[in-house]
Amino acid sequence: MKYIDEFQDPDLARRLLDDIHSTVTRPWALMEVCGGQTHTIIRHGIDQLLPEQVELIHGPGCPVCVTPLEVIDKALEIASRPGVIFCSFGDMLRVPGTGRDLFQVRGAGGDVRVVYSPLDALRIAQQNPDREVVFFGIGFETTAPPNAMTVYQARKLGIRNFSLLVSHVRVPPAIEAIMQSPSCRVQGFLAAGHVCSVMGVEEYPELAERFRVPIVVTGFEPLDILEGVRRTVAQLERGEHTVDNAYPRAVRPEGNAAARAMLEDVFEVTDRAWRGIGVIPDSGWRLSAKYRDHDAEYRFSVDGIQTREPAECRSGEVLQGLLKPHECEAFGTLCTPRTPLGATMVSSEGACAAYYLYRRLDLTPAPREASPVV
Amino acid sequence: MPVLDPAAWTCPAPLRDQPRVVMGHGGGGALSAELVQHVFAPAFGGSVLAQMGDAAALSLGGVRMAFSTDSFVVRPLFFPGGSIGDLAVNGTVNDLAMSGARAAYLSCGFILEEGVEMETVARVAEALGAAARTAGVEIATGDTKVVESGHGDGIYINTAGIGLIPAGVDLRPQRVVPGDVVMVSGAIGVHGVAIMSVREGLEFGVEIESDCAALGGLVDAMLAVTPDLHVLRDPTRGGLAASLNEIAAASGTGVVVREREVPVPPAVANACAVLGLDPLYVANEGKLVAFVPRAHADAVLDAMRAHPLGAGSTVIGEVVADHPGMVVARTGLGGTRVVDMPIGEQLPRIC
Numbered sequence: 001m002k003y004i005d006e007f008q009d010p011d012l013a014r015r016l017l018d019d020i021h022s023t024v025t026r027p028w029a030l031m032e033v034c035g036g037q038t039h040t041i042i043r044h045g046i047d048q049l050l051p052e053q054v055e056l057i058h059g060p061g062c063p064v065c066v067t068p069l070e071v072i073d074k075a076l077e078i079a080s081r082p083g084v085i086f087c088s089f090g091d092m093l094r095v096p097g098t099g100r101d102l103f104q105v106r107g108a109g110g111d112v113r114v115v116y117s118p119l120d121a122l123r124i125a126q127q128n129p130d131r132e133v134v135f136f137g138i139g140f141e142t143t144a145p146p147n148a149m150t151v152y153q154a155r156k157l158g159i160r161n162f163s164l165l166v167s168h169v170r171v172p173p174a175i176e177a178i179m180q181s182p183s184c185r186v187q188g189f190l191a192a193g194h195v196c197s198v199m200g201v202e203e204y205p206e207l208a209e210r211f212r213v214p215i216v217v218t219g220f221e222p223l224d225i226l227e228g229v230r231r232t233v234a235q236l237e238r239g240e241h242t243v244d245n246a247y248p249r250a251v252r253p254e255g256n257a258a259a260r261a262m263l264e265d266v267f268e269v270t271d272r273a274w275r276g277i278g279v280i281p282d283s284g285w286r287l288s289a290k291y292r293d294h295d296a297e298y299r300f301s302v303d304g305i306q307t308r309e310p311a312e313c314r315s316g317e318v319l320q321g322l323l324k325p326h327e328c329e330a331f332g333t334l335c336t337p338r339t340p341l342g343a344t345m346v347s348s349e350g351a352c353a354a355y356y357l358y359r360r361l362d363l364t365p366a367p368r369e370a371s372p373v374v
Numbered sequence: 375m376p377v378l379d380p381a382a383w384t385c386p387a388p389l390r391d392q393p394r395v396v397m398g399h400g401g402g403g404a405l406s407a408e409l410v411q412h413v414f415a416p417a418f419g420g421s422v423l424a425q426m427g428d429a430a431a432l433s434l435g436g437v438r439m440a441f442s443t444d445s446f447v448v449r450p451l452f453f454p455g456g457s458i459g460d461l462a463v464n465g466t467v468n469d470l471a472m473s474g475a476r477a478a479y480l481s482c483g484f485i486l487e488e489g490v491e492m493e494t495v496a497r498v499a500e501a502l503g504a505a506a507r508t509a510g511v512e513i514a515t516g517d518t519k520v521v522e523s524g525h526g527d528g529i530y531i532n533t534a535g536i537g538l539i540p541a542g543v544d545l546r547p548q549r550v551v552p553g554d555v556v557m558v559s560g561a562i563g564v565h566g567v568a569i570m571s572v573r574e575g576l577e578f579g580v581e582i583e584s585d586c587a588a589l590g591g592l593v594d595a596m597l598a599v600t601p602d603l604h605v606l607r608d609p610t611r612g613g614l615a616a617s618l619n620e621i622a623a624a625s626g627t628g629v630v631v632r633e634r635e636v637p638v639p640p641a642v643a644n645a646c647a648v649l650g651l652d653p654l655y656v657a658n659e660g661k662l663v664a665f666v667p668r669a670h671a672d673a674v675l676d677a678m679r680a681h682p683l684g685a686g687s688t689v690i691g692e693v694v695a696d697h698p699g700m701v702v703a704r705t706g707l708g709g710t711r712v713v714d715m716p717i718g719e720q721l722p723r724i725c
Contacts, residue, residue, distance in 0.1 A: 008706050008707070010634075010706055010707055010708065013707045013708075042711070043705070043711055044705045044706070044707050044709055044711075045705050045707060045708065045709010045710055045711055046707065046709065047709075048709045048710070049707060049708060049709055091650075103396045103397065103398070104393075104394065104396065106396070106397075107394035107395060107396045108394055116649070222706075222707055337714075338404060348650060356714075357711075357712060357714050358711035358712055359711065359712065360700075360712045360714070361697055361700060361702055361710065361712050
């Protein structure tokens with residue numbers, strides 16, 4: 001835990017930036033897949049420091065953002081029911097469904113609880129045997145294994161009043177979908193280090209080869225991002241397209257065998273809808289038949305959900321890297337973190353939120369003379 | 375207490391899009407401000423309330439005094455470095471201190487939940503009394519109510535306090551001007567992380583103790599150097615970011631913070647990194663942020679560092695004429711970013 005300062009060292013950052021500046025000869029468009037990386041980039045102003053030729057396109061890797069409205073509405077419906085304790089990670093509580101969010105369900109009397117681990121939700125189920133406890137299981141390969149473990153434990157301990165509302169998604173099919181889009185401009189990927197720490201890198205060589213894009217596994221601290229950009233740009237300048245691991249302190253090529261085994265036991269691959277993008281084949285997980293008793297969608301009848309997406313929200317284009325957040329007409333006017341139209345503005349990892357929170361000064365025309373900040 | 379009649383309730387500004395109260399309305403951020411601006415202030419009226427400071431500066435019989443109240447609903451009641459009793463004293467004492475006033479008298483209202491152990495009440499009362507003696511303030515009046523089991527969280531405490539404002543002291547955001555130096559009295563984010571570590575059962579490798587303390591003595595030491603301080607704030611709920619934003623908005627100036635200069639202890643930084651929180655938004659209970667005229671900055675900083683509660687004082691930024699009403703951080707790598715007003719509660723992220 002003492003590594004944070006080391007990976008924010010300004011002198012090392014300067015050296016990496018110098019290297020990138022001296023390497024680049026042409027424009028390149030790179031996509032950072034993960035929303036956590038997007039926030040590091042914007043929060044530390046990394047995009048301001050890179051050469052103009054290097055454009056960072058923000059990818060779909062915010063688990064909160066890509067959770068479909070229908071699933072959020074199902075969560076709101078289940079959380080509103082008497083006798084239910086609905087548990088979730090904190091950042092799902094402010095994501096708007098159709099007309100309301102989980103905070104408002106709680107304000108109206110619903111028992112909605114923030115937990116820091118899905119195992120906390122399981123403990124709540126043990127302590128409340130006469131209540132139905134539901135955990136909102138969303139996220140990429142990073143959060144899926146602990147959620148799978150929770151269901152496994154519930155089965156093992158005979159905790160029958162626990163279920164998972166699942167909306168897990170997988171990164172490689174998303175990369176494939178982005179590259180197959182006719183309007184795709186992405187020439188290289190900074191792959192999400194946390195995802196690779198679970199899954200390893202073996203899913204990527206085929207993608208790198210098929211789409212002729214370098215894929216560099218990248219961490220989340222500022223120096224990690226700069227190193228990922230440096231290696232990706234170096235490959236592009238050399239005309240290469242291989243998979244490279246720039247995050248070896250966390251990622252082994254084979255990933256985490258125990259976590260993968262847990263995933264395979266509890267989940268099965270399925271088609272999954274991504275908010276703002278649509279259904280991507282084989283891009284998600286659902287509970288396998290063996291664990292269906294713990295699937296909240298089966299346990300609670302939540303059919304007939306009528307969703308209503310705000311027409312002005314262009315978060316789908318943002319999630320696909322086709323639009324920068326501030327290029328949306330609603331950005332900062334109709335749509336703010338206080339009055340979000342879409343999840344990209346409300347999620348702590350959303351690209352629109354990052355631009356609004358950290359970059360508003362540059363994006364809002366202000367009647368002022370330019371002057372250097374101290 | 376008068377019965378609220380909704381039909382006779384004339385609220386000039388409609389509630390925004392929150393038909394019910396949510397936790398964020400008490401979070402010290404934008405939602406809290408909206409509740410006060412759209413509901414309480416129009417209903418109450420009055421010129422003093424319009425000051426919107428942590429304490430109201432009053433003139434009574436020719437005497438300038440500060441008056442403040444605060445309620446404490448912390449869970450758990452005891453935490454590393456303090457208790458709800460310490461908070462109930464120090465919170466109000468500090469609100470007064472931020473007006474330059476030394477707290478003289480406090481009131482203390484207990485709301486007890488049926489079933490709470492008497493020993494717990496006694497321990498809280500002992501802690502409260504001890505904190506008052508440390509702060510040099512007397513509990514002059516009080517009140518006790520009991521609510522049915524399940525209608526409270528053990529013990530809630532409200533305190534109110536009054537103190538005299540010394541001659542020549544005029545602390546308010548409107549006095550802030552470009553060039554003012556912004557300093558904090560020590561490490562930030564400590565109290566919030568200490569509470570989270572016990573409330574949520576999270577362990578961060580080292581025990582983090584709350585910085586809960588009464589700041590009257592530190593403020594006295596600063597005012598002894600010069601009464602010409604412009605603004606003091608104790609960055610409690612909403613953290614340093616909320617305090618800086620409030621001052622920037624109220625003064626119509628811009629604030630620039632050098633992010634690497636903000637003292638964040640490694641344990642707080644690590645805990646925040648794990649939870650996806652920004653230390654700038656995490657609550658403090660024994661720190662202050664000061665806006666000081668540049669001419670006095672070095673002397674004030676020396677005085678702060680010479681006081682036990684200000685030993686870690688440091689300059690974190692300055693006031694600029696650019697971007698009025700906004701707080702901007704210069705990042706460690708050399709970029710810039712906006713430091714926004716928090717909306718409500720900070721939420722731990724998913725991964």
